[in-house]
Amino acid sequence: MAEVRQRDLTMTNSTPAEGAVERRHTVSLWFYLAGALAFLIGCYLLFLEDGVQSRTTLPSLSPRTQLQDGNTAMEARADIRTGTVKSSEVAAIYTAVARPFSGDFIASVWKDAEAAGVRRVTFDRAFAANAVSDPSIESLNASQPEFDRTIGDYVTTIVNADRIAVGRARLEQHAFILDAIERRYGVDRHILLAIWGIETNFGLAKGDRSVIRSLATLASVDARRSAFWRTELTAALRILDQDSIAPERLVGSWAGAMGHTQFMPSTYLKHAVDFDGDGTRDIWSSVPDALASTARYLQASGWVALRPWGREVVLPANFDFSLATPSAGRSIAAWRILGLRAQGGIMPTDDSGAWQLVVPAGAGGPALLVSQNFDALLSYNRAYSYAVAVGVLADKIAGIGGVQAAWPAGDVAMTRDQRVELQEILVSQGYDTGGVDGILGTKTRDAIRVFQKSKGMAADGHPSIVLLNRLRSERRL
Numbered sequence: 001m002a003e004v005r006q007r008d009l010t011m012t013n014s015t016p017a018e019g020a021v022e023r024r025h026t027v028s029l030w031f032y033l034a035g036a037l038a039f040l041i042g043c044y045l046l047f048l049e050d051g052v053q054s055r056t057t058l059p060s061l062s063p064r065t066q067l068q069d070g071n072t073a074m075e076a077r078a079d080i081r082t083g084t085v086k087s088s089e090v091a092a093i094y095t096a097v098a099r100p101f102s103g104d105f106i107a108s109v110w111k112d113a114e115a116a117g118v119r120r121v122t123f124d125r126a127f128a129a130n131a132v133s134d135p136s137i138e139s140l141n142a143s144q145p146e147f148d149r150t151i152g153d154y155v156t157t158i159v160n161a162d163r164i165a166v167g168r169a170r171l172e173q174h175a176f177i178l179d180a181i182e183r184r185y186g187v188d189r190h191i192l193l194a195i196w197g198i199e200t201n202f203g204l205a206k207g208d209r210s211v212i213r214s215l216a217t218l219a220s221v222d223a224r225r226s227a228f229w230r231t232e233l234t235a236a237l238r239i240l241d242q243d244s245i246a247p248e249r250l251v252g253s254w255a256g257a258m259g260h261t262q263f264m265p266s267t268y269l270k271h272a273v274d275f276d277g278d279g280t281r282d283i284w285s286s287v288p289d290a291l292a293s294t295a296r297y298l299q300a301s302g303w304v305a306l307r308p309w310g311r312e313v314v315l316p317a318n319f320d321f322s323l324a325t326p327s328a329g330r331s332i333a334a335w336r337i338l339g340l341r342a343q344g345g346i347m348p349t350d351d352s353g354a355w356q357l358v359v360p361a362g363a364g365g366p367a368l369l370v371s372q373n374f375d376a377l378l379s380y381n382r383a384y385s386y387a388v389a390v391g392v393l394a395d396k397i398a399g400i401g402g403v404q405a406a407w408p409a410g411d412v413a414m415t416r417d418q419r420v421e422l423q424e425i426l427v428s429q430g431y432d433t434g435g436v437d438g439i440l441g442t443k444t445r446d447a448i449r450v451f452q453k454s455k456g457m458a459a460d461g462h463p464s465i466v467l468l469n470r471l472r473s474e475r476r477l
């Protein structure tokens with residue numbers, strides 16, 4: 001106590017010399033404070049800068065994610081594609097804070113899990129390890145790309161020399177397993193390699209986020225698609241319960257897609273197989289299990305053995321592009337009569353199924369004659385760009401084909417605003433686009449076809465800037 005009083009006295013009754021020392025201390029204090037502040041600002045800026053750099057290489061929602069509003073599991077899983085991200089989104093990621101999942105939320109998830117037969121001990125273990133949300137996922141899920149990539153950009157980026165070379169190396173390396181999978185499920189080995197290469201770059205980018213944490217975060221913050229995420233969360237809990245997989249091993253992309261070929265949990269439950277016979281359906285670290293599971297999924301989606309996915313064709317002059325639609329499918333012989341010829345190869349001899357003509361970039365781009373195996377690829381992912389990329393990469397790995405015709409150089413990606421405007425004008429002119437939502441599905445494409453036909457244009461149904469400009473000028477008339 002005496003010491004304290006002594007110090008109090010010193011501070012209140014300081015001499016002039018002591019006052020000077022105090023002022024110097026005050027100046028030094030301000031100097032240190034300013035230095036510390038500058039340091040903190042510097043750190044913050046570096047942090048942001050680092051964020052910008054790392055975000056640009058983070059997965060962003062692909063164009064097709066906008067088209068796949070929670071239909072099937074495989075459709076709705078977000079794939080890994082690089083994309084530019086606004087700095088405001090970067091800031092949002094780093095300002096968001098991980099929150100514990102609420103008691104109400106956990107209780108409602110337990111209700112679903114219990115109904116699905118999940119044991120309480122499994123459930124508790126899963127949420128003990130994943131008690132808080134992943135704030136970075138909230139931003140990833142909220143951000144949508146401003147631009148669609150054109151299919152030409154997508155296919156030429158995905159089907160590159162590196163991916164083809166690695167695909168061929170894996171073809172040799174896993175020949176024995178691929179033989180066995182092909183015999184068992186009838187799915188072409190090159191297709192399996194192409195899917196593996198596109199989904200995770202042959203296992204290099206499988207994702208290492210906790211699937212329980214990712215899906216619980218999405219189920220709790222994404223109100224619009226909450227039901228979809230909850231179903232997948234319940235499926236993930238069932239995997240922990242039934243497949244004896246530890247929560248820390250249940251990892252995947254930020255949207256819950258898992259393993260070498262990015263299965264959603266519900267797809268895993270239905271289609272994953274233990275192909276190497278070790279008693280576990282391990283799509284994360286067993287290549288035989290992952291590729292056989294993919295083959296089994298395609299088989300269940302209607303894949304027919306020994307039938308090509310499709311072939312590039314050359315169309316006759318003045319071709320009626322309104323035939324390039326699913327409902328106009330016909331036999332190879334019937335297409336031949338209409339004047340179609342194989343591009344740089346031979347037409348498939350198989351003539352048992354309906355073959356469909358696809359012009360994915362419009363009349364000015366490549367034309368593909370595709371079989372029902374193309375539809376099986378679409379069940380894996382609904383975007384034509386994906387199915388075409390898988391088919392072309394598979395052919396390239398096999399050493400055949402590839403698309404010969406150039407992708408149209410003038411095909412420019414449209415912004416969401418432009419897509420909405422295109423639909424608005426069509427609707428204002430009495431066409432049915434199936435809604436004005438910026439999603440250019442079959443109805444919008446059919447509406448475009450009708451418009452094109454009425455104007456004597458090639459009725460390819462392809463939405464483009466050129467078409468939008470034409471519609472704008474029509475509106476002004």
Ligand code: CA
Nearest residue numbers: 274278280282
């Ligand atoms: Ca296994």
